Amino acid sequence: MMIFKKIVFFITILMSTIAFAQSREVLLQQISAQKDDTLKVGLYKKLHKIYIDFDYDRAYTTLQEMTALSKKLKYPKGLEEAHQLKGMWFYYTNKSDSALIYFHKELQFKSIKASKDKKAKVYNKLGLAFQQKQQFDSSFFYLNKAFSIFKESKEDVTLCAILNNLGLTVYSMGNANKSIAYFEQAYACMLEHNDQENLPSIINNLASLYAISGKKNPEAMLLKLLNNPEIKSNDNVKATVYLNLGSFYFRNNDPTHAERYFLKSDSLFQKISKTSSPEILHSLGSIAAKKGDNTKAIIYFNRVKDDFPNYNQSKLLNHDLANAYFALKQYDKAKAYYEELLTQNDIDNKAAIEKALTKAEENLNFIKKESEIKELKLEKELLQSDKVRVRIIIVFLVIALVLLLLLGFIYLRKERQKQKINQLLLEQKNQKIKEFHQKIEQRNTVILEIESKFEEYKGQEQLKTDIIDTLDIHGDGELFNYYFDDQHKGFYLSLKNIAPDLTNNDLRLCSLTKLRLSLKETANILNLSVDAVKSGRYRIKKKLNLSQEESLSDYLNKL
Structure with missing residues (x-):
């Protein structure tokens, strides 16, 4: 079955590539044969739309040719369309500063000034460009202007997308509760228009926000999303909602319900992608640790570490592994994970980790000292009391010196990294x-x-x-x-x-x-x-x- 799916996927890609090549060749022949330069401008526009999905450089070259021909003909409509497409090209290539310049100039076109809906679409593009630049106040300003116009004109399909963009922007500004209202409006709008393509992403956003927000009865809201007939057949969406239900119960100290929904979510993710989710395995390990079963927790944590080496929460995973080994009094392994944490960049809880490391080292040293004390007791009759005290002081001084050298080495290495980066x-x-x-x-x-x-x-x-x-x-x-x-x-x-x-x-x-x-x-x-x-x-x-x-x-x- 897997071989069949790979063959189908390969054939689909091959057919898409052939279709792209054929469409491109047909347009190039039409451009070469077309004697009417005004019609040729329109053909360049079609060619650009084909290139934009496959080759950004050729897409831009096509726009340059379209611009040059429009200037030669003194063709305002062609110039305006080329200008608009250039702005979107800069946006698609993450050059938001240049995109903003073109979008602002676009507002000065007579055709844009004469139409509220066209002006609103430019406002929406400005909002997206500022969102890409992470200037969220400006993004909200322009998106809200577009929303006001489309709400008045009742162009609902465009309104759904703008509501979604407003939700993302408000969330990025740090206001999760306010973003929920925008996502809920976008959700209702997409249900009304049966927008199956964008509906799953809205549901995922709402599920996450319901789980982490302080709104009343988030459990009921999540179950309402789960029972919506529009998503009953969508395993990916259901898996995400189950994951957020598990997160909600875990944060509310209900490990039994949390484990139940995490396992449901894991089952669906395995059905979809034939593998578990590292986030779910990590959460199941945390639940086991919370119940006091640190051995089971370590099994889950090590599965994440072995199967997902690029896991984005590796620092938290190392911290949880260190705590679990520490609870089992396996201080050597706990110490190793604490030291691994110290070598990672941008440690959020460095002070707490260093304190835990010191405590782990003290316990490890204590165990070593017990054997030394037994030897000292055998030698006590032969040694004077002052020599014993001197020996203990030297041991502690050596340990302190080693720790100081270790911390100094870490500090110097970070300073060198900063200097290199600067x-x-x-x-x-x-x-x-x-x-x-x-x-x-x-x-x-x-x-x-x-x-x-x-x-x-x-x-x-x-x-x-x-x-x-x-x-x-x-x-x-x-x-x-x-x-x-x-x-x-x-x-x-x-x-x-x-x-x-x-x-x-x-x-x-x-x-x-x-x-x-x-x-x-x-x-x-x-x-x-x-x-x-x-x-x-x-x-x-x-x-x-x-x-x-x-x-x-x-x-x-x-x-």
Whole structure:
């Protein structure tokens, strides 16, 4: 049966790949044969939709070709559609800053301003981009604006998705109870429209929130979800609800019911994926430990450790294993797990673990000392009492010295790791700024070459504007300012405090001067002559009240 499923899966993938290749080839042939350039823009749009699921780079190249053709035809609709698709491309590729720039520009389109529903869809995209950037206040603001418009227009299908996005955003802001209200509305909306594709994720969110929230009678709410006829045949959803029921009972000190629902959930997960869930095994081990059966708990914990080496709660698992071995007085094994915890990064309860480790070592030392005491008793007649005291003191001093050395070694290793990370981050930021210098200088060189080749078009300024827009120079400038300000925080603010009359162009010239670029390099990046750069620097020195002998570069590097 498994072989048959693999064959079916392979055939499905193969057929999808063949269908993609055929569709792409057909569109490429149609684009090549199409003489009407306006219709060709629409074909580029279709080709982009095919590439976006398989090849992001080719999808973007197609958008560039669509943009260039629309500009050549002066076709506003084609330009707007290309602009909208670029914004979504940046969103899909997790470049939220660029996506936000395009979404904000999209709001200025006449067609968007004229339609409330279209404007609401842009608000929804802005909310998702801010959510991706983890700026949840801004995300909630735009999603709520979209919600208000769609609620008024009663476009329910889109409203379901926005309610779900609002629930996720509010939960990320730390308000679990408020997010429940949004998820419940999205749940009712999807039930009404029989949205089987998105319904399971909503139920999973609600089940988790019911289990962890302080709402009244979460057990009844979970069972109500479980008994919904829409999900009775969905084993994955039922397994998740059982898991959350078990978690609820476990937190409420009802290990019997918790174990019952965890076992049900585990049975369904094994049916679905032919393997147990590490979270469930971990929870069953915790229940056994709570009942005092630490041997059974260790069996569950070791199953997780052996079968799921990449378990995301490994630190908690090591802590539980150490406690279980400690309770069984197997101090060597407990000590080993406590030490493993200390070597892991970002330990949340370091103080408690170190205290437990010290206690485990004291107990282990106590056992060793008992045998030493027996030997000392045999030798007591031959040794003087002061020598015995000195020997004990030396033993304790050695133990203390070893512990101090161990802690010092751990501290030094963490400090070295921090230094390496900080150095790597600094190098990455400098590399980004360097790449922007090179990119802008290369683009400006291209512009100069194009201008020299098109001297006969000197009177056509629109041509130059189109070239600059196509190369997106201003967009690069905005991203350069973002990275520069991230590397040199407060630089622009300090300059403005000293000389409020500095313009944006002055600030840009100051940033390049601070980077100690030569006059020629600066001129190439700003697309100016060397004399214009000299004049600009002279003007800035006057605004900063610097004498002719003082170096502007040295002055800026002291800020």
